[in-house]
Amino acid sequence: MFFLSNALLSGLGNELAYLDPGSGSFLIQLLIAALLGVGVALRASWSKIKGLFGIKSETDEDAEDEEAIE
Amino acid sequence: MPKTKKPSSSIKLGASFRDPSGFLFTDEGILYRKVNHNYAENYDCLMESGLYAKLVKAGLLISHQEVKQAWAKGDTAYKVLRPELVPFISYPYEWAFSQYKDAALATLSIQKRALKEGMSLKDASAYNIQFVDGRPALIDTLSFEIYQEGQPWVAYKQFCQHFLAPLALMAFKDVRLSQLMRIYIDGIPLDLASQILPGSTRLKFGLLTHIHVHAGAQKRYADAEEERAGMRGGMSKQALTNLIENLQATVRKLDWDAGGTEWGNYYDITNYSDVAFVHKKEVIAGWVERVKPGLVLDLGANNGEFSRIASDREIYTVSSDFDPTAVEQNYRRMRKGKEKHLLPLLVDLINPSPALGWANRERDSFGQRGPADMVFALALIHHLAISNNVPLSLLAEYFASLGQWLIIEFVPKSDSQVQKLLKSREDVFNEYTRESFEQAFEAYYVINEVILIEETKRTLYLLQNRE
Numbered sequence: 001m002f003f004l005s006n007a008l009l010s011g012l013g014n015e016l017a018y019l020d021p022g023s024g025s026f027l028i029q030l031l032i033a034a035l036l037g038v039g040v041a042l043r044a045s046w047s048k049i050k051g052l053f054g055i056k057s058e059t060d061e062d063a064e065d066e067e068a069i070e
Numbered sequence: 071m072p073k074t075k076k077p078s079s080s081i082k083l084g085a086s087f088r089d090p091s092g093f094l095f096t097d098e099g100i101l102y103r104k105v106n107h108n109y110a111e112n113y114d115c116l117m118e119s120g121l122y123a124k125l126v127k128a129g130l131l132i133s134h135q136e137v138k139q140a141w142a143k144g145d146t147a148y149k150v151l152r153p154e155l156v157p158f159i160s161y162p163y164e165w166a167f168s169q170y171k172d173a174a175l176a177t178l179s180i181q182k183r184a185l186k187e188g189m190s191l192k193d194a195s196a197y198n199i200q201f202v203d204g205r206p207a208l209i210d211t212l213s214f215e216i217y218q219e220g221q222p223w224v225a226y227k228q229f230c231q232h233f234l235a236p237l238a239l240m241a242f243k244d245v246r247l248s249q250l251m252r253i254y255i256d257g258i259p260l261d262l263a264s265q266i267l268p269g270s271t272r273l274k275f276g277l278l279t280h281i282h283v284h285a286g287a288q289k290r291y292a293d294a295e296e297e298r299a300g301m302r303g304g305m306s307k308q309a310l311t312n313l314i315e316n317l318q319a320t321v322r323k324l325d326w327d328a329g330g331t332e333w334g335n336y337y338d339i340t341n342y343s344d345v346a347f348v349h350k351k352e353v354i355a356g357w358v359e360r361v362k363p364g365l366v367l368d369l370g371a372n373n374g375e376f377s378r379i380a381s382d383r384e385i386y387t388v389s390s391d392f393d394p395t396a397v398e399q400n401y402r403r404m405r406k407g408k409e410k411h412l413l414p415l416l417v418d419l420i421n422p423s424p425a426l427g428w429a430n431r432e433r434d435s436f437g438q439r440g441p442a443d444m445v446f447a448l449a450l451i452h453h454l455a456i457s458n459n460v461p462l463s464l465l466a467e468y469f470a471s472l473g474q475w476l477i478i479e480f481v482p483k484s485d486s487q488v489q490k491l492l493k494s495r496e497d498v499f500n501e502y503t504r505e506s507f508e509q510a511f512e513a514y515y516v517i518n519e520v521i522l523i524e525e526t527k528r529t530l531y532l533l534q535n536r537e
């Protein structure tokens with residue numbers, strides 16, 4: 001359904017993963033990631049288009065993550 | 071340092087049994103974490119990838135030392151660690167809104183940094199976050215696993231239940247709903263959160279997907295084992311990073327306006343004159359400096375005004391109150407001032423946090439996490455004795471169980487605040503006198519000093535536990 005690949009199916013069983021991740025919770029992650037992927041792609045093209053007209057895109061607010069603490 | 075002795079005398083901690091990677095135990099009062107052989111590869115990756123050093127430097131993970139003594143390892147241990155101690159353990163149902171939000175963001179920040187170093191969090195329990203030096207930090211060193219390309223986030227469901235659902239409920243419904251975490255040990259079930267949340271939250275992409283649609287998917291695909299197997303390998307690292315970043319953005323947008331308070335601006339409306347306020351602070355400061363406590367428990371601390379007499383002297387102080395607004399204000403002030411010795415906590419003394427979880431041994435009750443060296447009960451006793459009808463002898467008994475020293479303020483019936491409490495009800499409190507108060511407390515304490523606060527009818531007592 002969503003970029004499913006069975007290639008890595010075997011050998012991924014991890015005995016340390018002691019939580020039940022839940023089938024629905026696995027599936028929904030793929031769905032959200034797919035939607036976000038589309039969003040990211042759209043935004044990238046949009047900023048390219050804006051770039052053609054000399055409009056600067058806003059800065060990445062997530063630069064926060066490598067934070068001041070470093 | 072621990073002496074050489076048999077590990078059989080060690081005690082495994084009640085909260086440490088779910089994860090097969092290792093467990094916590096104490097030996098001669100010192101806390102250790104055992105790392106099992108099955109976790110060896112992951113532990114080495116954490117230490118060698120540089121992730122451990124980076125997280126510790128950023129204050130996001132507590133540090134540890136590897137214990138070299140042979141007794142510690144035994145046959146089954148790969149390593150034994152001695153973790154940095156957390157001064158006072160707190161639980162999510164005791165956190166103010168912003169405290170909870172910061173804990174959620176810390177977890178996501180850790181996951182993002184882990185992914186960069188080729189690891190991933192294998193759990194996202196709110197109980198693994200504790201406040202150290204005034205900031206949220208992960209205390210479970212064994213929460214990391216080597217990231218496998220294509221895997222979705224195994225702790226996603228737990229993150230949503232432990233962090234996103236309670237925060238969304240607090241932000242969009244009622245801040246008191248954090249108390250659902252007391253009932254559900256593994257976080258608030260998403261179908262329940264989805265039902266309680268206002269319909270308008272479906273218009274927000276983050277909450278629509280991570281809570282509402284997620285809850286529906288959990289129900290629909292509960293038994294879809296093959297489908298899950300098929301999905302493994304379906305999520306690229308970039309897609310996973312996008313998911314984490316979207317969770318970050320969703321959490322950041324959650325907010326709670328701490329207006330409309332019962333006690334929030336108590337100090338502005340109270341009948342203390344400036345002289346009385348300063349005198350009260352001076353007396354407490356003098357006693358704190360005399361006793362030199364290591365840990366202070368301020369009960370009914372409001373926004374932490376008096377807690378700071380201790381915490382500003384670098385004495386670790388738990389600043390508890392039952393009003394979410396007061397605790398929120400206390401936490402925001404602490405964060406703004408980068409205060410390191412204060413822990414604002416939401417605790418209702420009428421019904422303090424109980425022992426919870428399996429065999430009631432996973433989470434300690436509020437009292438079990440002490441005792442403190444010193445307890446503050448300032449402008450508190452009239453609320454407990456009159457508003458809540460708790461007899462003075464029971465107050466003395468409980469306070470005595472919480473710590474060695476007690477600074478308590480006796481507020482007599484003639485005080486205007488007490489008069490206010492008695493206005494709407496019959497005065498059945500014949501016992502509420504200074505003489506009965508002293509008698510009740512002397513059963514547990516020796517009176518060390520008594521000082522009348524200037525320009526008030528209130529008295530401060532320094533009491534020392536008889537035990």
